[in-house]
Amino acid sequence: MTRKRTLSRKKKAAALVGAAALVGGIAVVTTGISHASVVCDGLDTALRNNQNFIADQKAHPDAQSAARIANREAVIKQIGVQREASACGAAAGVQPAASASAAPTVAAPATSAAASVAPSASVAPAGAVVCAGSTVTLSGEAGAPAASSNQFPQGTKLKVTNLDNNKSTVVTVTSTSGSCALLNNAAFELVREPGKFLIRHARIERVG
Numbered sequence: 001m002t003r004k005r006t007l008s009r010k011k012k013a014a015a016l017v018g019a020a021a022l023v024g025g026i027a028v029v030t031t032g033i034s035h036a037s038v039v040c041d042g043l044d045t046a047l048r049n050n051q052n053f054i055a056d057q058k059a060h061p062d063a064q065s066a067a068r069i070a071n072r073e074a075v076i077k078q079i080g081v082q083r084e085a086s087a088c089g090a091a092a093g094v095q096p097a098a099s100a101s102a103a104p105t106v107a108a109p110a111t112s113a114a115a116s117v118a119p120s121a122s123v124a125p126a127g128a129v130v131c132a133g134s135t136v137t138l139s140g141e142a143g144a145p146a147a148s149s150n151q152f153p154q155g156t157k158l159k160v161t162n163l164d165n166n167k168s169t170v171v172t173v174t175s176t177s178g179s180c181a182l183l184n185n186a187a188f189e190l191v192r193e194p195g196k197f198l199i200r201h202a203r204i205e206r207v208g
Helices: 002-059 065-085 097-102 185-191
Strands: 157-162 167-175 202-206
Touching (some): 002 065, 167 185
Antiparallel strands (some): 157 167, 157 202
8 A cells, every 4th residue: 555655646736747847848938938028129119110210211201311211221121130130020011121112102291290290298297297108119220319209309318218128318310210219229228128129018218
């Protein structure tokens, strides 16, 4: 009887270890999928922002539009490299990078540099929380920490806080884009979580 009980206990222990290993394996796979999804979502958002910016510049050109478009096309190519490295598939609403510069109908007049500045946001007092619920990603542009926005005029100072890690940075809006606050590479590095290209829980404040 003692030997049978001992064997029974060993079998139960082995079964429990096997179940734990299975759960652990599922957790690893799930975590990997979730991480890849976050990375690809962030890159896709950055891609859409740049494509919309190019379309807006084509619809409302000025003396600097050609240079801005060339810069954003280079950014889109780099995002394409990052998407491929991250094994991101085709995303709904995202045009292929090769045709991004030929998208003439993405932006309507309402998204032009002049019309895109929402009065309620642009006149918000210093210290006010703005663009509630907005996610924040990066434009792919180099240079000193800065931001672009479709809500605020150039020269506006914004404090962007990543609520997932409590890191924040104050940046100056230097150009227009398709989102409330689009950070360039240097600014995004100051608040990002490792390996992530999208800040899902952000607080954006106008500070100047």
